[in-house]
Every structure is written in structure tokens, then in C-alpha cells.
Amino acid sequence: MVQLGIIGGGVMAEAILSRILAENIYSGSQVRVSEPRSERRQELVDRYGVEVTGNNRDVAEATEMVLLAIKPQVFGKIATELSGVRLPLLVSILAGVPISKLEAGFPDRGVIRVMPNAPAIVGAGMSAIASGSHTTPAQLEQAKTLLSAVGEVVEVPETLMDAVTGVSGSGPAFVALTIEALSDGGVAAGLPRAIATQLAVQTVLGTAQMIQETGLHPGELKDRVTSPGGTTIAGVRQLELGGLRSALMEAVLAAYERSQDLGRG
Numbered sequence: 001m002v003q004l005g006i007i008g009g010g011v012m013a014e015a016i017l018s019r020i021l022a023e024n025i026y027s028g029s030q031v032r033v034s035e036p037r038s039e040r041r042q043e044l045v046d047r048y049g050v051e052v053t054g055n056n057r058d059v060a061e062a063t064e065m066v067l068l069a070i071k072p073q074v075f076g077k078i079a080t081e082l083s084g085v086r087l088p089l090l091v092s093i094l095a096g097v098p099i100s101k102l103e104a105g106f107p108d109r110g111v112i113r114v115m116p117n118a119p120a121i122v123g124a125g126m127s128a129i130a131s132g133s134h135t136t137p138a139q140l141e142q143a144k145t146l147l148s149a150v151g152e153v154v155e156v157p158e159t160l161m162d163a164v165t166g167v168s169g170s171g172p173a174f175v176a177l178t179i180e181a182l183s184d185g186g187v188a189a190g191l192p193r194a195i196a197t198q199l200a201v202q203t204v205l206g207t208a209q210m211i212q213e214t215g216l217h218p219g220e221l222k223d224r225v226t227s228p229g230g231t232t233i234a235g236v237r238q239l240e241l242g243g244l245r246s247a248l249m250e251a252v253l254a255a256y257e258r259s260q261d262l263g264r265g
């Protein structure tokens, strides 16, 4: 029997789908996806052996839980198309779109708003989750089980969801730019590209793991690396001159504000 429906078979849908199948949360026969592009439909069938249709109602009508993975700009169209469908639980990953709007589009249904992130594809995702007004504790658990397959899950009040989007939703792009820039610096200093990227990736991964496992404050870690009169403090000085911290803070705030705008649109 089909249990999970996914509306919109794009990048994030595939990240989540690939993990839930790999983790045996659902089998391929329990998942149905809807996607308007025929070549993409075929791709998903070939890669995951799930049923993929061009008809959103086929997904919404036949499944216990629907993961909405379309762009926020398409939400109004989908809500109109699915009006009257008695889907039991809607889990939305749409940036910005508030629970009030999801519930207006799908009245009296269990609604859960989630902000996952791209590392979900390797099981290292970070998802924040907020319940709607008709969501039952069992439905919340159902959504948490699904998201646990793609990484960590934290429950937050809905009011914090746009801020979450700025940090962990958009954050992988900010970190990827940082890794690329560290690698570029290495190449500028004479390293071959492959080695420079390996060093940059492992340094970011190792630093994150160290902070996560030791609970060390990031400032304390920085202090441990900076020898008096040494190489690191020379680099830190340049980062402060270049406004790294301010640039990252402004990037998070810009993404937060854009998430708020998307909800109003």
C-alpha cells in the first residue's frame, strides 16, 4: 500500500527520498511521487523504483502523508488543484510559507512545517519542525521518524522558522562558498586543486565535528589554534579586515528576510 506521497520531484525531494529508501523507512512500493517534467519522472523511476505520476491528485488522494516539495511560488496553484482532497497529513518543506497559509489551503488537515537542508542526501541533514493547529502527537512522531532518516531533527516554534532557514536551510551554500574560497587560497599559494579541496573539506568537517563532540565554544577553538605571533592570527587579522563575520551574519539575515518575503508572496 502507498503510504508516502511526494508532490514535486526536485532536488530536495530526491535527497529525502534517497535516504528514506536507504534507511528502509519506506520501501519503493510504499512511495508515490508527482512531478510534471516527464524526463525527471523517468529519472526517479530508474533511480529509485518508485511510482512517479504527472498527476498531483493521484498522490494526495492515495497516501497517508504527503510531503510537499514544490517551490513556494507554486503553492497557491497546488492548493487550488488539490482543494477537497482528504489527505490526512501534509508535511511542507517550502521556505517561507507559514502554517496559517498551509492550513488555509488545506483546512482541517494535519499540517507540519519543516525546514530541512541539502546534506539530507548523505544523511547529515538538519531539519527544524513545527506543528500546525490540527496536528496530532502521532502525526508529529510520523514526520519526525521520516526526517530522522535524513539527519538531526529539532522542534521549534513556527515563529523561528524563517531564522532557521537563514542558518541551516541556506547555510550549506554559505559553507560551500567558504570551502571553495579556502581551496582557492590554497591554489593561490601553490597547491594542486585536488589537494587544496581535500584539505579544505576535511578541515571544515573536522572543525565542525570537534565543536559538536567536545562542546567547545568556537572562540575557544580559535584561541587554541592561534599561536602568539604565529600564522593563524595573521590570517584571522585578514578575515576581520575583510569582514568575514559581518558578511556571514548579513547573509543569514538576508536569507531570513527573503524567507519572510516568500511567505507574504
Ligand SMILES: NC(=O)C1=CN([C@@H]2O[C@H](COP(=O)(O)OP(=O)(O)OC[C@H]3O[C@@H](n4cnc5c(N)ncnc54)[C@H](O)[C@@H]3O)[C@@H](O)[C@H]2O)C=CC1
Residues within 6 Å of the ligand: 007, 008, 009, 010, 011, 012, 013, 034, 035, 036, 037, 040, 056, 069, 070, 071, 072, 074, 077, 078, 093, 094, 095, 115, 116, 117, 118, 169
Ligand atoms: N534545495 C534546498 O537546499 C532546500 C529547499 N527547500 C525547499 O524545498 C522546496 C523544493 O526545492 P528544490 O527541491 O530545491 O526545488 P526544485 O526546483 O529542484 O524542485 C521543485 C520540483 O517541483 C516540480 N514542480 C513544479 N511545478 C509543479 C507542480 N505544479 N506540481 C508538482 N510538481 C511541480 C518541479 O518540476 C521540480 O522538480 C522549495 O519550496 C524550497 O524552499 C528547503 C530546504 C532546502
Ligand SMILES: O=C(O)[C@@H]1CCC=N1
Residues within 6 Å of the ligand: 095, 165, 169, 170
Ligand atoms: O534557496 C532557497 O530558497 C531554498 C530554501 C533553503 C535552501 N534553499
